[in-house]
Amino acid sequence: MSAGVGQEHRVIAVPEGLAGERVDSALARLLGLSRTRASELVAEGHVLLDGQVPQKSERVEPGSLLEATIPAPRVATVVAEQVEGMSIVYQDDDIVVVDKPVGVAAHPSVGWEGPTVVGHLAGAGVRISTSGAPERQGIVQRLDVGTSGLMTIAKSERAYSVLKQAFRDRTVEKTYHSLVQGHPDPHTGTIDAPIARHPKHDFKFTVRADGRPSVTHYDTLEAHRFASLLTIKLETGRTHQIRVHMSALHHPCVGDLQYGADPTLAARVGLDRQWLHAVHLGFDHPTTGERVDFESPYPSDLAHALDVVRDAH
Incomplete structure (x- = not known):
């Protein structure tokens, strides 16, 4: 297994602490890769375990040699x-x-x-x-x-x-509206909870003590039978911040199946994405210093979903 131009070749002995781990999991931890990327490398035949091409679910033993050729990004x-x-x-x-x-x-x-x-x-x-x-x-x-x-x-x-x-x-004012399941209690509040990458799912985040500081302010605009329309302002701008924080409160954004939303409700209101819209943006113009503010109406899919929720009895 020779490395070509721009490729990286690594040979690592499996330490005691990873005994019994799957090949893809061990590779991810040893090389600092995502689990998904490590699985891809194994599936594409770029990895050897003691000189043989392994299955990604195969388990590693202490002292085994893992060889990986990592293609140029x-x-x-x-x-x-x-x-x-x-x-x-x-x-x-x-x-x-x-x-x-x-x-x-x-x-x-x-x-x-x-x-x-x-x-x-x-x-x-x-x-x-x-x-x-x-x-x-x-x-x-x-x-x-x-x-x-x-x-x-x-x-x-x-x-x-x-x-x-x-x-x-944090001098930029970012205001979102979100339709969330249920009724947050209190109806106005602040969520101050650190956010980190999810340990088991790529492209997903979670509240974790070792995460980055994340602060979300919310206020209830409308309360309906199945859901509440919130106005939300962010102090920090973490990836998926509103979605993670509302899910952590057990009030996920309607339609946000990745973060625990009810698929039956999502289907009922006709949504195949999270009900979340950046409605207002305000900041001091970088050259003139004058305040500029912009507003955006709800797109048709969100407006329809909100109408269905408003009409529910």
Whole structure:
């Protein structure tokens, strides 16, 4: 098993502490990979256990030799194409604000082949800042693929650095509306609970003591039989923060099956994504210093789901 150009070859003896672990799990822990990536390497034949190609469920023994050839990482690239349903709410020489539909990622990433905000802007001829990693240039905030609403992107280098700092300093006002199952008690509150990657599921997060500090403020706008409409403001901007925090309260976003929502209710209101929308974005303009505020109406799928909940008796 020889390593080609850009590949990394590793040979590691299995320590006592990993005795009895699955090959993919042991590989992930020894090389600092995700469990998914380790499983892929085993399945693609890039891993040997004592000179033989193992099954990923095979168990390792202390002193066994694990060999792994790790291919050079794939690079995400920007595909310039205008995205149906995406609108540019505002732009000037420094910033562009978009209203992002569901099913669109903020920027390209390895493994995501769908549309992106960055790709839409490129397709629309909007030049954005070159600051940041190549596939994330100009990105100062992100919204989940399954979350719709307002997002700002930097066009100038100055705007990128100023807005990045503003998000770090928590001076940007981000307001979301979410329809959650049941009725949070108290109906107004703050969730201060650290968030970390889920130990067993890639692409999922959880409340854990060793996570990053995460603070969510919520207030109930409407209470209905099966669900409550909340207005939510974030102090921190962790991945999946609102979804994780509401799930931890046992009031997951309606339709958010990944975080424990009721599939029967999701089907009843016609949702195949979480009811979560970025309705308001406000910040000091990075050049003029003037306050700018933007609003976004609910998209049709969320509006329909809310109507069904309002009409339930």
